[in-house]
Amino acid sequence: MIQQLTITDIRNIVSATLKPSPSMNVLYGLNGSGKTSVLEAIHILGVARSFRTSRIKPVINRDSEVCTVFGRLGVTSGSVPIGVSRNLRDESLQIRVSGENLKSTSELARLLPLQVINPDTFRLLEGSPKLRRNFIDWGVFHVKHQDFFPLWKRMQKALKQRNSLLRHGRINGSELASWNIEFEKAANAIDLLRNEYIERLIPVFNQVLSELTDLENLTIQYYRGWDKERSLNEVLTSGLARDAQSGYTHSGPQRADLRIRMGKVSAVDVLSRGQLKLVVCALKLAQGFLYKELSSKQCIFLVDDLPSELDIPHRLALCQLFQKMSCQTFITCVEKEALGNCWLPETEVKMFHVKHGQIALDENPGQQRIRRAESLEIEHE
Template sequence: MPLARLDISHLRNLTAVRFDPSPHVNIIVGENGSGKTSILEAIHLLSFGRSFRSHKHKTYIQYEQPECVVFAQLEQDQQPRIPVGIKRSRDGAIEVRIQGRAAQSVVELAERLPVQLINPDAFRLLEGSPKIRRQFVDWGVFHFDDRFINAWRDWQKALKQRNSLLRRGKISANLLAAFDQELIRLGEYVNTARKAYVAALTPHFESVLQQLAAGLSVQLNFFQGWDAQKTLSEAIEHSYQRDIDVGYTNTGPQRADLRVKTPSGDALDTLSRGQQKLVVSALKIAQGQLLIERGRQLVFLVDDLPAELDANHRRRLCQLLESLNSQIFITSVGPDSMDFTWSDQTDVRHFSMNQGELSQASKGLQES
């Protein structure tokens, strides 16, 4: 569901911002520190319940303010708009409201407002820990498989319980085996769902990458977290003594990874910085394609589009984004770097950001 209205209060230098975005393309131009990235941060907070710039909520709540609030109205076809909001307090409390009622968790927001972020930090998808790539896969599975989130949560609980027992030191094999049954059942479901998702994602990724960078050969390989020749039950049984010795579970879906490789080796080691950004962008756009294919809508946040990409690749990226018919928010330091000509059928709105104040360009300036 696209955002039809966005209100932001007391988030970084955004004291009170009212935003009526286009359902298609929104280009926000401003100097560094003007607050343009904070607009994207607010949308991300509304979807994920957390910032993509900091894990510490106090860093984005405006100084000397008790809380920040992000409110939005979501557009739906031929139906009344859906009001949603999130309030993050300085003491750490989170309040989520949907259509006037208190939501049980931010998961309800994530279901209604899927958001994809493409920004300079997206390189972490390649250079970061396997946890970051698992989160990327799990975001996709969450929107791909309705039962995944509950199975994933229950598996996490079972894993924590097992690790707690292992840390106690002396524990019988029979007692541990009783916990392992549920851990294995849930872990196998999580693994099967992840593998199915990566299999569905791969052809989309390969197609998008060829449109962005023809001739660039990159493969996705999913490592499930244990020897593919063994069942999860066999792998855990084989790792029993080692788990006892170190005090935690060594094998299972918590060790899964999405490995991105070229014919010469890991993508991180063999591709240029610009090529890496194209690969990451292809992964994000492919996720969007797969979601749209299943009848969902999503919002793309593209922060600092010109960074690392030349004019040719910027145009290709914008062309792909436009073809998805999704709502897009793009930030840029200067209008001269936005050299892509959008279709006449695309509603493109230009905004200027200056010291936390957002203003929309006049129609004549937008078309010039």
């Protein structure tokens, strides 16, 4: 949980400090005021990069060469100061945690698990399988961190070596055989972790989805990247000629996917845009609930422009779920009133007005709270 956030030179935010609520934070303001940039700053604090671009230049304020995000994280034993700063001139990255330099961004990511819901994440179902693999691996990484990351690196290295041998036509030597063994070992272990995670996630997802909307025939199936009836060894052996011809490996965990269907057809082909968004929200929320259950910690949700993405009943249903999860959430919207009727009496809601890159706590939010009885009956259309 972020107790304090200080942003320096991120886009139009030259300098801002806020003390967020441990539960619900609403950032409202006109287009171009800097709301998404606040979420971006939190993302940089969590994983050292933006979710809008992989480059750092557009993120740093145009009159500056360095951007810095400082955060104080509340943990059971007190608080941990984290500082992340990126320098344009030498592209350098500095991460400080409790006064020490940190070398790896994966260590940073473990401290601040983030979930983003924005127009890009709504492409999770129709976008490339890589997005869905990243989705699965978020869960595996945060739940099985110690095992997963080294395995994933081993698998990538073996895959790269194998592909390079295939491209150079060296398919008969013992070198390929030994990289195959290494690849299979890592692949099977990754498959096991991913499969275990998805098995845990599916019931949570079904529950969340049923609270959001009514899509009874929707199923999720994990595809490991090769035939479920055959070992990877068999598949690689029988596919060698094809792999050699194209110069890359057709089967393995680098091809894993989630198959989301309505009955027998792909959900993407039959659901409306709005329904797809709800499925994505349910997937993301399910990860949040499961993370909490398995690690006893909480992740932070960054939700960009929720009201423009969902209609009123579904906004309400989603906000109810955030409150049920009781994790720290940052939601942006244009109109202050857009989420006015979404909060339970006990939820600590802080409203921040974002204006020309400045962030002010709204001392008089004037939020209407919902009564308990109302909140329990979310109407689905």
